[in-house]
Amino acid sequence: MNLSIVIPLLNEEESLKELHNWIVSVMQSNHFLYEILFIDDGSTDDSWNIITELSATNKNVKGIRFLRNFGKSQALHAGFKAAQGEVIITMDADLQDNPEEIPELYNLIIKDGFDLISGWKKKRYDSVIFKNTPSKLFNWAAKKTSGVKLHDFNCGLKAYKNEVVKNIEVSGEMHRYIPVLAKNAGFTKIDEKIVQHQARKYGKTKFGAERFINGFLDLITIWFLSKFGKRPMHLFGALGALMFSIGFGFALYLGIDKVFLNPYGRLITDRPQFYIALTAMIMGSQLFLAGFLGEIMVRSKKNETRYTISEEINITTK
Numbered sequence: 001m002n003l004s005i006v007i008p009l010l011n012e013e014e015s016l017k018e019l020h021n022w023i024v025s026v027m028q029s030n031h032f033l034y035e036i037l038f039i040d041d042g043s044t045d046d047s048w049n050i051i052t053e054l055s056a057t058n059k060n061v062k063g064i065r066f067l068r069n070f071g072k073s074q075a076l077h078a079g080f081k082a083a084q085g086e087v088i089i090t091m092d093a094d095l096q097d098n099p100e101e102i103p104e105l106y107n108l109i110i111k112d113g114f115d116l117i118s119g120w121k122k123k124r125y126d127s128v129i130f131k132n133t134p135s136k137l138f139n140w141a142a143k144k145t146s147g148v149k150l151h152d153f154n155c156g157l158k159a160y161k162n163e164v165v166k167n168i169e170v171s172g173e174m175h176r177y178i179p180v181l182a183k184n185a186g187f188t189k190i191d192e193k194i195v196q197h198q199a200r201k202y203g204k205t206k207f208g209a210e211r212f213i214n215g216f217l218d219l220i221t222i223w224f225l226s227k228f229g230k231r232p233m234h235l236f237g238a239l240g241a242l243m244f245s246i247g248f249g250f251a252l253y254l255g256i257d258k259v260f261l262n263p264y265g266r267l268i269t270d271r272p273q274f275y276i277a278l279t280a281m282i283m284g285s286q287l288f289l290a291g292f293l294g295e296i297m298v299r300s301k302k303n304e305t306r307y308t309i310s311e312e313i314n315i316t317t318k
Helices: 016-029 047-057 072-082 099-110 128-146 174-184 210-228 232-261 272-300
Strands: 003-009 034-040 061-066 087-090 116-120 158-161 190-194 309-313
Touching: 003 016, 003 072, 003 099, 016 034, 016 047, 016 099, 034 047, 034 072, 047 061, 047 309, 061 072, 072 087, 072 174, 087 099, 099 116, 099 158, 099 190, 116 174, 128 174, 128 210, 174 190, 174 210, 210 232, 232 272
Parallel strands: 003 034, 003 087, 034 061, 116 190
Antiparallel strands: 061 309, 087 158, 116 158
């Protein structure tokens, strides 16, 4: 199979048939062997019934339905797990991503040997104040922090080599940082392609302003995981040792001063250095303990992406 097209969706009943027909037209004109994986992330409209109808007329259409809304990352994870194509394409279901881009993305993976190609919506039709400007700030911060030189981390249109999606864990809200996850997994041939962005034709966006706050918080998380995810003691242990050393230094100074230099002066507990020493030593011990417990957890338990599947259509598990 040449292509697996993974489409996470939430309440997109108006666009599904049009998107399906557009993708099929592109697949047939390029003679691709393909599958279309619709991942219904707990839609409350008629989306799943439409997916069922499409699968009845086109056996290349497959579907996974979540019992409730678990999020885009979990939907992508389920799609990646089920995908069988040599190249995996992800795209949104709202018709803002153009299926005509797929053949060139496929060739960049197969012929040019890239591990991952990320779409770059250089010209956007979104709100300048509420989406474009925050998105530029977010992408700038992500690029500086991760070292992955992309202009548009959050573009839904991406192409992956099969090995990439089978070796990364997309959990929480980490779908924004899949290129970073791929880089951390050792897939370094990552590039971008300018793609066409189209104005939303039906419905309204499912993401509010909170996605940017969550995005920056996730950026801090993924920075920490990439630097210290496998060795938390290197961070917490070092900070703990530093804090404990500062506290111990103050305590040693107070002890020497009280015993040898000023035995009849103020009580140690009346001096502010005592509380600095006590606080620093307690914080140092706690940080060191946090690093120690982190090391135990890293070695004893693997993170899992959790979601509950309600129904499946044409899904085969290898």
